[in-house]
Amino acid sequence: MSPAPVIGVAVFLVKGGTVLLGRRRSSVGHGTYALPGGHLEFGETFEECAAREVKEETGLHIKDIQFVTVTNDVFTEAAKQLHLVAVYMRASLADPEQLPQNIEPEKCDGWDWYDWKNLPQPLFRPLETVLKSGFSPFPDELT
Ligand SMILES: Nc1nc2c([nH]c(=O)n2[C@H]2C[C@H](O)[C@@H](COP(=O)(O)OP(=O)(O)OP(=O)(O)O)O2)c(=O)[nH]1
Numbered sequence: 053m054s055p056a057p058v059i060g061v062a063v064f065l066v067k068g069g070t071v072l073l074g075r076r077r078s079s080v081g082h083g084t085y086a087l088p089g090g091h092l093e094f095g096e097t098f099e100e101c102a103a104r105e106v107k108e109e110t111g112l113h114i115k116d117i118q119f120v121t122v123t124n125d126v127f128t129e130a131a132k133q134l135h136l137v138a139v140y141m142r143a144s145l146a147d148p149e150q151l152p153q154n155i156e157p158e159k160c161d162g163w164d165w166y167d168w169k170n171l172p173q174p175l176f177r178p179l180e181t182v183l184k185s186g187f188s189p190f191p192d193e194l195t
């Protein structure tokens with residue numbers, strides 16, 4: 053039988069015209085740039101999951117957490133079949149001075165801020181899907 057779809061929550065953490073990205077070391081999307089995020093746990097709201105995952109992966113505290121968009125991707129070429137629903141949230145730093153730390157180096161090569169108009173390549177496929185749809189995490193006045 054096919055495995056059940058998995059629910060991920062990913063966060064567009066924005067600062068000026070930049071977003072926080074890290075290169076994945078996980079088997080799914082290894083070597084691609086992705087947003088901080090992780091799997092929704094039982095009983096969590098999307099906002100709770102976003103705040104928890106960003107804290108666990110980068111040490112950063114976030115605020116103004118809002119739902120922005122959702123993707124639905126099926127990875128069939130991987131050894132393990134994966135159907136991924138990702139809920140994207142947007143947030144900002146609770147303290148603009150706080151710096152990201154690479155708390156889970158086995159999962160990520162490190163975090164950095166990237167200009168939205170000049171993103172690194174390759175991007176994690178679900179994130180690529182979001183971009184291709186024309187989505188921007190920035191309010192009109194910043195783009
Ligand atoms: N981190 C992250 N995950 C994403 C993005 N887009 C997307 O579909 N996802 C999906 C992939 C995963 O199946 C799911 C969770 O992300 P993850 O692979 O970082 O999971 P994780 O190990 O940090 O989570 P956990 O099992 O510790 O809770 O969300 C994205 O841009 N960033």
Ligand SMILES: [Mg+2]
Pocket residue numbers: 088089090109159
């Ligand atoms: Mg993660």
